[in-house]
Amino acid sequence: MNATAQRQLPLEPVVHSASQTELHPDLNHAHVRFSHLGKIYQGQQGPVQALSNIELAIQRGEIFGIIGRSGAGKSSLIRTINRLEQPSSGRVLIDQVDIGEFSEDRLVELRRRIGMIFQHFNLMSAKTVWQNVELPLKVAGVPREQRQRKVSELLELVGLKDKHKAYPAQLSGGQKQRVGIARALVHDPAILLCDEATSALDPETTQSILGLLREINQRLGLTIVLITHEMAVIRDICNRVVVLEKGQVVEQGPVWQVFGNPQHEVSKTLLAPLQLGLPKALLESLTPQPPHPEATLLLDLRFTGVSAEEPDLVVLFSALGGQVKLLQGSVERIQERAVGHLILSIARSPHNRDELLARARQHAPQAEVLGYVV
Known part of the structure; x- marks a missing residue:
């Protein structure tokens, strides 16, 4: 049996009720599904x-990100997929099979x-x-010749064929990973679980590891489930989060x-380090109302x-009128879509505040007045 067939080998599927599949047609195609999943630990205080x-469906072949602050339950959730953690309630299904009652074998x-x-x-x-x-191959009793072939292939895949005789102490963090x-x-x-796989690495090495995971996902068709507390990692590699x-x-x-x-406020908090806010001096000088007719309005x-479509600044500035300056901001492409924000200052516009907002919203899905500065 080849590797692809082995990865896609189904077990004994669970039959869902008609109402379930009508409401959630993705359930019958989910590679991993959590159904009403709960986990309770017995601590000293109770x-x-x-x-x-937890209700989630992870599709075959996608890179699925799980993010949250420390203690949010990320590790507990991912470890139920391979039963390193036994759920207290609910089910984990892989290829529609409930793994909760599996024997040791x-x-x-x-x-x-x-x-x-x-x-x-x-x-x-x-x-x-x-x-x-x-x-792991020796433990599984795989013959020596097969072990050698497999290890050689994998070391070439991860770019370490010339390091096969090195010991971990001689490797960098990225090489160890x-x-x-x-x-x-x-x-x-069929599934690769990544438990904070880049948290111990520097930014440059993180990018190389994420690139390798992306290549593995595309070449081998693996479903990758990745947990992290870094939104930048989610942005750079995941399909859904x-x-x-x-x-x-x-x-x-x-x-x-x-x-x-x-x-959600948690999502906004996790995204905050990736977003540019107003400089402190400008923020401190903001007022909700114009202190005089020549005051400059700030738009976000x-x-x-x-x-x-990326914003067309020439068309946008022309629509707003007056003296328009780009103070700061960024727009990037995430999954082929334009995502980000721009902070503009507008002075001597022929349009009043409400008109400026209306005109801005013709070019951006969301726009708000931050205030006025001298």
């Missing part, structure tokens, strides 16, 4: 609700179909790169949609991704 009534089979990479690499320091990658990725792929998994807070789903959708028009225009 029970702690880590997850509550079926769990071993399941975990071989699900690779996992970790924040701190989890490599064995006394073994070489080759031996670290080969170890590449070893971890190769090791996670030895059993041709769910935001967790206190064990609950507070927002979910395509990445462009959540970035372009976040609805937001592009939420509903259009793929």
